[in-house]
Amino acid sequence: MTFSLKLITLAITRPKMVLGLGMIFLIACSAACITISSSVLSYRLAQGFPFSSIENKTEFDHTSQDNLIIALRAPGKPNGVFTEETLHKAYQYCSAFKHFSGTDKEHPAFIATDFLGLCNVDMVSEENLGSAQLTPLMSDNFIYDSQNIDSLIERTEQHLFFNDLLISRGRQSTALYLPLRSPGVTGELISISEDLIEQLKLPRNHVHYGGLSLLRETFFRDGYWKGILLSLISCVLVYTTISISLKKATHGLVALFPIVNAVMFVLVAQLATGLRPDIFIFTSPGIIAIYTLLSGLFIFHKINNNAKWTQKEPEYIVELLEPYLGNWFKLMCCLFTGCLVMLPYTSTPLFHAGAVLASGIVVSWFMVLLLIPAGLVFFGPTKRKSKLAASYLLPPETPEKTFDFPHLAYSITKAPLAFIAAVCVVTFTCALGVSLLQQSPPLVSLYSQDHPLHRSEQLLNKNFTGTYQLFLRIKSPDRDTPLEHIALQLKDNLFRPLAAGVDTRTVIMHQIDEALSASTSAAEFHDTLAHKWQQELLNIPEDDALSQDLWSIALDSLSSITHASAPFAHPDILRYLDQFSLFLRNKGVASKVFSIVDMTKMMHQELYEGAQQHYTIPTTTNGILQTWRQYQKGRHPEFFNRFINSSYSTVDILLLLEDASPVVLHKTERTALEYFETEPPPIPLETSWRGPLHAHTEWNERLNLSILARWGIFLIVTSTLLSLSTRSITTGTALCATGIGNLLITLGIMGFGSLHLSPCSSMFLGLAVYTSSMATWQILYTLNRYMEKGDTYRTALPDAIEHNSVPLLLGFGCVIAGTLPFLFTQFTLFSTGGSIAIAATGAALLTSLLLLPSICWLFYTEAKIEISPALSLNKGKAKTPEPDTAAGGDISFQDGTSENTPLQEDEESKENTLKI
Numbered sequence: 001m002t003f004s005l006k007l008i009t010l011a012i013t014r015p016k017m018v019l020g021l022g023m024i025f026l027i028a029c030s031a032a033c034i035t036i037s038s039s040v041l042s043y044r045l046a047q048g049f050p051f052s053s054i055e056n057k058t059e060f061d062h063t064s065q066d067n068l069i070i071a072l073r074a075p076g077k078p079n080g081v082f083t084e085e086t087l088h089k090a091y092q093y094c095s096a097f098k099h100f101s102g103t104d105k106e107h108p109a110f111i112a113t114d115f116l117g118l119c120n121v122d123m124v125s126e127e128n129l130g131s132a133q134l135t136p137l138m139s140d141n142f143i144y145d146s147q148n149i150d151s152l153i154e155r156t157e158q159h160l161f162f163n164d165l166l167i168s169r170g171r172q173s174t175a176l177y178l179p180l181r182s183p184g185v186t187g188e189l190i191s192i193s194e195d196l197i198e199q200l201k202l203p204r205n206h207v208h209y210g211g212l213s214l215l216r217e218t219f220f221r222d223g224y225w226k227g228i229l230l231s232l233i234s235c236v237l238v239y240t241t242i243s244i245s246l247k248k249a250t251h252g253l254v255a256l257f258p259i260v261n262a263v264m265f266v267l268v269a270q271l272a273t274g275l276r277p278d279i280f281i282f283t284s285p286g287i288i289a290i291y292t293l294l295s296g297l298f299i300f301h302k303i304n305n306n307a308k309w310t311q312k313e314p315e316y317i318v319e320l321l322e323p324y325l326g327n328w329f330k331l332m333c334c335l336f337t338g339c340l341v342m343l344p345y346t347s348t349p350l351f352h353a354g355a356v357l358a359s360g361i362v363v364s365w366f367m368v369l370l371l372i373p374a375g376l377v378f379f380g381p382t383k384r385k386s387k388l389a390a391s392y393l394l395p396p397e398t399p400e401k402t403f404d405f406p407h408l409a410y411s412i413t414k415a416p417l418a419f420i421a422a423v424c425v426v427t428f429t430c431a432l433g434v435s436l437l438q439q440s441p442p443l444v445s446l447y448s449q450d451h452p453l454h455r456s457e458q459l460l461n462k463n464f465t466g467t468y469q470l471f472l473r474i475k476s477p478d479r480d481t482p483l484e485h486i487a488l489q490l491k492d493n494l495f496r497p498l499a500a501g502v503d504t505r506t507v508i509m510h511q512i513d514e515a516l517s518a519s520t521s522a523a524e525f526h527d528t529l530a531h532k533w534q535q536e537l538l539n540i541p542e543d544d545a546l547s548q549d550l551w552s553i554a555l556d557s558l559s560s561i562t563h564a565s566a567p568f569a570h571p572d573i574l575r576y577l578d579q580f581s582l583f584l585r586n587k588g589v590a591s592k593v594f595s596i597v598d599m600t601k602m603m604h605q606e607l608y609e610g611a612q613q614h615y616t617i618p619t620t621t622n623g624i625l626q627t628w629r630q631y632q633k634g635r636h637p638e639f640f641n642r643f644i645n646s647s648y649s650t651v652d653i654l655l656l657l658e659d660a661s662p663v664v665l666h667k668t669e670r671t672a673l674e675y676f677e678t679e680p681p682p683i684p685l686e687t688s689w690r691g692p693l694h695a696h697t698e699w700n701e702r703l704n705l706s707i708l709a710r711w712g713i714f715l716i717v718t719s720t721l722l723s724l725s726t727r728s729i730t731t732g733t734a735l736c737a738t739g740i741g742n743l744l745i746t747l748g749i750m751g752f753g754s755l756h757l758s759p760c761s762s763m764f765l766g767l768a769v770y771t772s773s774m775a776t777w778q779i780l781y782t783l784n785r786y787m788e789k790g791d792t793y794r795t796a797l798p799d800a801i802e803h804n805s806v807p808l809l810l811g812f813g814c815v816i817a818g819t820l821p822f823l824f825t826q827f828t829l830f831s832t833g834g835s836i837a838i839a840a841t842g843a844a845l846l847t848s849l850l851l852l853p854s855i856c857w858l859f860y861t862e863a864k865i866e867i868s869p870a871l872s873l874n875k876g877k878a879k880t881p882e883p884d885t886a887a888g889g890d891i892s893f894q895d896g897t898s899e900n901t902p903l904q905e906d907e908e909s910k911e912n913t914l915k916i
Helices: 002-013 015-047 084-100 146-157 186-200 212-246 249-272 283-304 316-340 348-379 406-414 416-436 452-463 483-495 502-518 522-539 545-565 571-587 596-607 621-631 662-678 692-726 729-752 759-764 766-788 793-823 828-859 869-873 902-911
Strands: 067-073 173-179 207-210 468-475 592-594 650-657 686-690 881-883 891-893
Touching (some): 002 015, 002 348, 015 212, 015 249, 015 348, 067 084, 067 212, 067 452, 084 146, 084 173, 084 186, 173 452, 186 207, 186 212, 207 212, 207 452, 212 283, 212 452, 212 692, 249 348, 283 316, 283 348, 283 766, 283 828, 316 348, 316 692, 316 766, 348 692, 406 828, 416 729, 416 828, 468 662, 468 692, 483 502, 483 522, 522 545, 522 621, 571 596, 571 621, 571 650, 650 662, 692 766, 729 766, 729 828, 759 766, 766 793, 766 828, 793 828
Antiparallel strands (some): 067 173, 067 207, 468 650, 468 686, 592 650, 881 891
16 A cells, blocks of 8 residues: 555656656557557468468368358349350459469469369360360360350259359359468458459459458458557547546546556557457457546546645645555455456466456556546646535536435435345346357358448358358278288188189189288278279179179178278268268258268269269279279369378268358257267268367357356455455455346346357456446445444445446446447447447446445444444544655655554554445
């Protein structure tokens, strides 16, 4: 407390220096924010968020990739994009991205070579069917005439990729899918697209962009700068509100100055700790801003509404604030410790949030303690009449026009049960509304309905099969069986079935030994034997039925062995996956389901000149492997590796979704699990969900629960510490009860208002905690001070309510004014934050001005009040503090006492605390 008094003494004795240092601090923080913001944004985008990097460097790692989807439209034409001019431009547009796959020196290697578009789809050539590499659907020498275009339409209608994936319903649009090798490059890709639009003279309203990465990165990049602009507008509105309320423009600056300093420090701290999009940029600064505002208005009320001090005698400010500092310092320490509870947690955002909030509380305390006294001394007090009206920030012109709350205090003292019941009903109703909360909204919902990205999302979902990719990885348990054991098992399986042909059995056994010695893997062992035995079967005369049966038995046994070494090359497993995909389509959980099964059937059909009856799975393992080899002859074998690994033991099933909400994702997972439970697979299989969409949703939900749990622990820790530091169970219990009530009311309002529970909105719930902390503490502190002066509880409680009503309502009005700019933006996350801020502050007023006084009035009797005899004897003695520079800055009083025993005074203040 001695340190606090020294700070106030410095502020009132050297106001110009303190305000100058505050201005230097503000300028330094602003410069630091501007300097490091761009680098931090680039760093965070390059790292990928909200999870680790999605750079695709290893085999079968494609599920973590994001895609940028670009749709080119040609509305109003009978054939849509299949016209000579439009198709030519679409081909030029798609093929131009080939130059940006690492070969162009002006652009980094930020897209993969296996992007999906009109010019990048391979098909079997009609001239050399089944004997050469796949040829592109549209080659560089494609002739854009009606005959070739009609042939192209016919081929695309039978191609799997073009069915509502690359060509939209009605042929009015074509889509280009660009897999991203690294995050944070959608802005550069779009700039390339804009250049191509100008070169090809495409209408800008005919090009639309979509994808998860685009939504996330656009919001992070644009939302940052728009958030700064909105915050500046918010500061102007807060300043205007305070200036009008205080009727003095300079006092609006005095109240706003510490808020801006604290917010700028917190923003720089958040930038320095690695700006996180999940708790968002202005969540922690917003909490600190309201905490600073409420405490600043309270100290403003204590100083400016007292007739004892004038600009010529500012030392009276010390006397006004001295009894206030001890308990305020205790509250600050309790809140600081509560924030540190978030630090021992593995989630980086919560660690950052706890550290930033803890440091922000300390800085806010310093800013208010220094800048408000210095500013009031520098600009002077508000002009007032000789008669004091002690209940208001600004005394009225005449006592007759005094705006007080006699009905509120009278109602609380006469009908406390009614107020308790009313607040309890509101809290219980809001508690029911908690069940209506929806978790982790899709990123597109962060944009308003008229935002271009929202319109693009609607167009893509309406005309194509969906813009979100979800992967289901199905894996056969690892079986590292040595080749010798595989060969031995194959011999055992064939020895008795081949007893009818001893010579054939001898040849087969010899071939098994030869393949064993020449092979290094199970796949090579299988391929060698399958090729030999298939040739043997083809060379057998048609009338030799016994030999045909024997070699067929050998091939079937080889397939059963392959079932263990390369399970997904077996027809039974592929047919099971085909039935599973059909089940998902019939359930409507996804717009499109695509897997290695569809690729196998498509290639099998093309090997037979596109005959519809051959759109099937080959009947043998050898036929499946031959089909896969044919597909891998194309220009983009890495696309084949997107759906199955090299050992054929793991496959990925791609699900395209139109809705990325958690409800849809959970429904999809439940539906898949239901099928695996009701229809067991032929062999044991392990399943897991993959993809940025799944990781984003799962990570958000886990973080939501962690944040809610941390706020609950924060309340318990803060309340316990406050009870111990003040030696009053009343103080801690009131703080905990009002904090829990505020959280329930705020969550309930979010549920009834259809506000999603995201990591950002969960962090905004801290506003409920901090507003309840300040409001509850102000009521209890004022009540205790009145009683320490000798007032009875019957008169102290109404006076405490009246004394704090205007400052709290003024703070509520400033919060409303400050959040207005955020309510009318294209980003719903801003409007959600503003709504939560209003709800949290309103809940704090409801519980602090109604519930807390009613409970105190109902359960607190005058017989339990203990007034310190020492305080009663000293009642009426005025202490005039004067700075004593000779005594090292300690404050001395006219009655001879000195402020050099902080521990003794602290013990006396603890004994005078309100007790039940």
